[in-house]
Amino acid sequence: MTSAGTTETATLRRPWSTVAWVAVPVLAGLVQLLRGEAADAVIFLVPALLLAADAAGALPKPRPSPLRARRLLAAGTVVAGLVLILTPRHGTADAAAVGLLGLAVLAAAWPDPPARLEEQPRRARRSAVLWATIAVAIAAWELLAFLLGLPSASASFRHPAISDLLDPVADTAGGRVVLVTAWALAGLALLNRGRR
């Protein structure tokens, strides 16, 4: 059996997992529509549609992305980070850097790595649940703060979302260097995860 076939088998065996993952960008896109941010909604909803179409078998099988492409992406992430640091925040150059990097990263992430069908020990499942609980709790608390802060500026001050807390930091030169570096390093780490 081919590696792609093995992965398909694993996906078919756990359809709830695919549905749950596709639901994440759908919900995130709906929240962005609530915020009135159409571009942010598109960032989530278009890939969600592609993932749903892929799960339904409507898309062709992709070819594996070579290691060289991922190395180029790592270099691209560093370049995008420098653009974000050196050019005015919210500018056209920033949009181009993140937009182009986004398209390249998602294209490279689409093909599956060689499948490893291995039984997960109980510890692995417990660990996944613990980390997922923290991630979902942060997202839920952030969403609750955002919703409670919607009525007025004072309500927003009483219930700050993470964006409200970090926005003033990102407005300073030093803060932007720290945030962009953290974001780029996280991306570089994520690019190779799941392929080891």
Added chain:
Amino acid sequence: MRVLTIAVYGVLVLAAVVLTVLAHRRPGSVDGLGAVLDRGLASRPARVVVLLLWLWLGWHFFVGATVTP
């Protein structure tokens, strides 16, 4: 209320730090985030969604409207 809201963020970050320390000190009890991601991101939907969230964070903080005016 503002302090409570921020404190809950702090507690959740602290929980992540505790899990990371636990994974290093007692490797048999819990896996670190890296190991969990390595297993989880082998699936395409998980990999694409996690990278999407990362990309959106970059867009949200450095390109688009970070806070609602």
